[in-house]
Every structure is written in structure tokens, then in C-alpha cells.
Amino acid sequence: MQTSEKLKEIYQRLSNHYGPQNWWPAESRFEVMVGAILTQNTNWQNVEKALANLQSAELLSLGSMSELTVEKLAEHIRPAGYYTLKANRLQNLFHLLNEQWDGDLDYFFQQPAMALREQLISVKGIGPETADAIVLYAAEKPVFVVDNYTHRILSRHDIIPRECGYYEIQEILTDNLDEDVHLFNEFHALLVQVGKQFCKKTNPKCDECPLQGLV
DNA sequence: CACCAGGCAAGTA
DNA sequence: TACTTGCATGGT
Numbered sequence: 001m002q003t004s005e006k007l008k009e010i011y012q013r014l015s016n017h018y019g020p021q022n023w024w025p026a027e028s029r030f031e032v033m034v035g036a037i038l039t040q041n042t043n044w045q046n047v048e049k050a051l052a053n054l055q056s057a058e059l060l061s062l063g064s065m066s067e068l069t070v071e072k073l074a075e076h077i078r079p080a081g082y083y084t085l086k087a088n089r090l091q092n093l094f095h096l097l098n099e100q101w102d103g104d105l106d107y108f109f110q111q112p113a114m115a116l117r118e119q120l121i122s123v124k125g126i127g128p129e130t131a132d133a134i135v136l137y138a139a140e141k142p143v144f145v146v147d148n149y150t151h152r153i154l155s156r157h158d159i160i161p162r163e164c165g166y167y168e169i170q171e172i173l174t175d176n177l178d179e180d181v182h183l184f185n186e187f188h189a190l191l192v193q194v195g196k197q198f199c200k201k202t203n204p205k206c207d208e209c210p211l212q213g214l215v
Numbered sequence: 216c217a218c219c220a221g222g223c224a225a226g227t228a
Numbered sequence: 229t230a231c232t233t234g235c236a237t238g239g240t
Binding site for chain 3: 041042043045046049050078079080081082083084085086
């Protein structure tokens with residue numbers, strides 16, 4: 001079977017099984033960016049606690065969060081883990097937005113996807129996945145977000161080799177799927193959903209997975 | 216108790 | 229280039 005056919009089959013099964021995911025769970029593009037950094041190698045439940053702290057302190061805007069010292073910021077995001085590291089990473093992003101774009105997010109997000117991506121990835125603490133998550137879920141431009149689950153699930157189904165790197169995986173996906181924001185949005189969210197449930201590092205439960213038996 | 220989550224950068228060889 | 233390690237809280 002062709003790669004594109006396999007991918008469509010996977011998407012159909014997951015979509016039928018789980019329904020619409022409606023990512024990203026945030027109320028603003030700014031919140032998407034903050035969440036994208038906070039969720040690096042971190043359970044979303046912990047990120048929610050950190051976001052709730054920021055919300056109740058009225059800090060979920062670029063202007064207000066930019067005024068905090070790194071120590072105060074770290075204190076608010078503590079439940080998300082790696083809090084010192086992430087406070088610095090957030091400030092690095094704020095610096096780009098404030099200095100290069102005068103804090104104007106509309107202006108910033110108006111750029112083409114590749115320009116956005118390039119700038120985001122130049123920020124210390126933002127790598128390929130975080131940058132792509134922001135481009136897809138905040139800027140709503142069609143780039144496929146690859147993560148550990150994507151790699152694990154697609155390699156186990158022999159769609160990609162196990163030693164495949166980020167950009168190789170992304171290339172295979174974009175070459176074999178329609179370039180569509182909604183499709184990329186749902187597909188990534190669905191892979192995370194099924195991955196959390198059935199495709200953990202240790203103790204995978206392949207027999208109960210909706211992708212079980214796929215050729 | 217062990218394990219690990221919607222990564223990334225820095226260090227080592 | 230290709231591994232390895234630190235970062236840290238809170239679920240299961």
C-alpha cells in the first residue's frame with residue numbers, strides 16, 4: 001500500500017474513533033505560545049495548572065508577562081516543571097516579540113509560515129516541534145507538527161524508518177498529505193491522543209489500539 | 216516504589 | 229556527527 005493511503009487510513013480510523021479534537025486548548029494565540037513552551041516534555045495536566053495560575057493573576061498577555069522578573073515568572077509556572085528553564089525560554093520569546101515586532105502579535109503572525117518558523121527556532125529554547133506547534137496552532141499555517149508519538153506510531157507501522165529524524169518525518173508527511181491546516185491540526189492531536197492511551201514508551205497496548213491490525 | 220509526560224541545549228568523544 | 233545528561237513537577 002502507498003504511504004499516502006496508509007496515512008489516510010490511519011487518519012480515518014483515529015478520526016472515527018476519537019472524533020474532533022479541537023486543538024489548541026487556549027483562548028488566544030499568546031496563550032498557545034506560552035502553552036507550547038510549557039508543555040515541552042511535560043504532561044498537559046501540569047501545564048493547565050501553570051496556565052491557571054497565570055490566568056488568575058491576569059498575566060496571559062504579552063505586555064503583562066513581559067514585565068515580570070524571571071523569578072516571579074518561574075514562581076507562577078512552577079507546576080509545569082523545569083520552571084527556571086522555561087521562565088527563561090518564555091522571556092527569550094518575549095524579547096523577540098517586543099524588540100523585533102514591537103509587541104504586535106498581529107504583525108508578527110502575518111508573516112509567511114517559513115519566516116515565522118525561522119524566527120521562532122532562532123529563539124533559545126524553541127526547537128522544531130515548539131516552533132511548528134506555534135505556526136500551526138497559533139498562526140494557523142499548514143506545517144505538520146512531529147513529536148515523539150508521531151515517530152513511535154509511524155515507525156511501528158512501517159511508514160517511516162525507526163532512525164528517522166524530525167525533518168525527514170515531516171517531509172514524508174507533507175509529501176503524502178494534502179496541505180491543509182485543519183487536517184494537520186486534527187492529525188497531530190489524534191496521534192497524541194492515541195499515543196497517550198496505547199503507545200507509551202514502555203507497556204504499549206497495541207491489541208486494544210484503534211490502529212490495531214493495520215497493514 | 217518506578218516511570219514518564221504534547222523537548223531542548225550543552226557537553227562529550 | 230551521534231550519543232548522553234540536566235532540567236522538575238505531579239499522574240498513574
